Amino acid sequence: MKKRINRWPFITILILASFARTYAQRLDIYPRRCAYDYLDSIRIASNPSYLANQEFTEKRIQPYLLDNGNRLRLSAESVVTIPVVVHVIHNRKDDHIGGADNQNISDDQIRSQIDVLNEDYGNTSGYQGFYTDSLGVDTGIRFRLAGIVRKYDSRSAFNILTADKILAAISPPWSTNKYLNIWVCDLSSEYLGVAQSPVVSESNAATAGLPTSDQDETNALTDGVIIGWKVFGRNSPAVTSRIYNLGRTATHEVGHWLGLIHTWGKIRCGTDYCDDTPQAESSNSTQDISCKPVYSFCGGFASRNMIENYMDYSPDRCMSVFTNDQKRRMQAVFAVSPRRADLVRNSNSSYESLSVEIFPNPISEYLKFNVYTPNQAQFKVSVLNANGVYILNGIDNQTFINVKSFGSGIYILKVNTDHETVTKRFLVR
Ligand SMILES: [Zn+2]
Known part of the structure; x- marks a missing residue:
């Protein structure tokens, strides 16, 4: 009697190999x-x-x-x-x-x-x-x-x-x-x-x-x-x-x-x-x-x-x-x-000292601000409440803050580089 060869493992491997090839091609x-x-x-x-x-x-x-x-x-x-x-x-x-x-x-x-x-x-x-x-x-x-x-x-x-x-x-x-x-x-x-x-x-x-x-x-x-x-x-x-x-x-x-x-x-x-x-x-x-x-x-x-x-x-x-x-x-x-x-203005401008503009003020959701630094230096942003307690501390280079979770009242935005610090008051209502 002719010896039966179980071909299924080979066929399975072939199918898997072809599937893998198709899948690899499809990825590209x-x-x-x-x-x-x-x-x-x-x-x-x-x-x-x-x-x-x-x-x-x-x-x-x-x-x-x-x-x-x-x-x-x-x-x-x-x-x-x-x-x-x-x-x-x-x-x-x-x-x-x-x-x-x-x-x-x-x-x-x-x-x-x-x-x-x-x-x-x-x-x-x-x-x-x-x-x-x-x-x-x-x-x-x-x-x-x-x-x-x-x-x-x-x-x-x-x-x-x-x-x-x-x-x-x-x-x-x-x-x-x-x-x-x-x-x-x-x-x-x-x-x-x-x-x-x-x-x-x-x-x-x-x-x-x-x-x-x-x-x-x-x-x-x-x-x-x-x-x-x-x-x-x-x-x-x-x-x-x-x-x-x-x-x-x-x-x-x-x-x-x-x-x-x-x-x-x-x-x-x-x-x-x-x-x-x-x-x-x-x-x-x-x-x-x-x-x-x-x-x-x-x-x-x-x-x-x-x-x-x-x-x-x-x-x-x-x-x-x-x-x-x-x-x-x-x-x-x-x-x-x-x-x-x-x-473009920022990329071509140079500022002699740190300056900050905030808007809108008073604010109920997003406080946004423009920060100008000498040599486009990086900066950190913090927020303190009226009692001088930090609500946010030292966020890198961010120019907006969601104040929704803040209670109403006066807050202080602090922006600093390695050499300078500017503070601005804002009102959350
Ligand atoms: Zn496109």
Whole structure:
């Protein structure tokens, strides 16, 4: 009798191996660059005024560009350096930093991301993407690492829909009119990152970054960028994707934070309000890292998609371009968005001594304040009650306080640097 061979273990191994391969591939196929459009559609569906706000933003940016063309060309010579705070939210109980499978990413990984931002926004040679496109420009925007905040949280991952408020509660932003806040964490969905758009208000220079509406108020507390820890930076054991491995998820999201829109706009063959980016049917979502040309048929003729644009979804190695119109758009946002305008003012200003402005006063919910320090020195914030007892003590670089749980009465806000202290009285009612 022929010996029966039990083939099931082999078949099981084959099935498991094939499943593992499919799953591994899917991990790389499945990620989507950015949740900007997804969150947009949800916000518009739940709040029609959100769409009106976006239209208002365009109505402010476009005339500004028309009226200030010459001035923009002149100011293009100057460089704006944005201080960046990276909030690392991790589930590593022992606080160990760095390594292959650790959400608590290394300082080197963080620094590599700042390098990428400076190379990409500076269009510096030697680190181009796949295409060497003559339309690529130096945006005149640079980034400086101002601080790293590490916070343990037992949650292993965050939902992109709710992450902004939760992350801001775990690690509050440093003053969002002075810093770009980037929260790095594990995102539970397939998305790699998301950004908050700049708020554009009726008044700008006069308001100097002060909130002008309820939307501004809540918006300021979550204003920044959220990026998955495995796609943040480059040349790190934690960066494992073969597609999103050069830190360009952050380049893309910071573009949104500065007012840029995807190259295909918001619909098929839509607009990004930049004339020098060809219309595109849709995103270049692909796992093919050969960067081969992609064509669209918009408005009656075929054209090559600018897949090398940072505001597409292309693999990191294919990206290398911000165009001149994108640069002008970001400059316009620096002018018409109060918080971004304040960021530029702060980055270019020097203050001889510590000064603090608080508002509103009296207050029932969020006390907000602007803090100006010499050489952008970091500062600490404390609150004392009328009896001189500390209610809050030594919070780093925060520029808002929720006073809801405070009883009504007079309080003292104390702000100090290593060399100076300023106190302000405020009334909670
Ligand atoms: Zn995007």
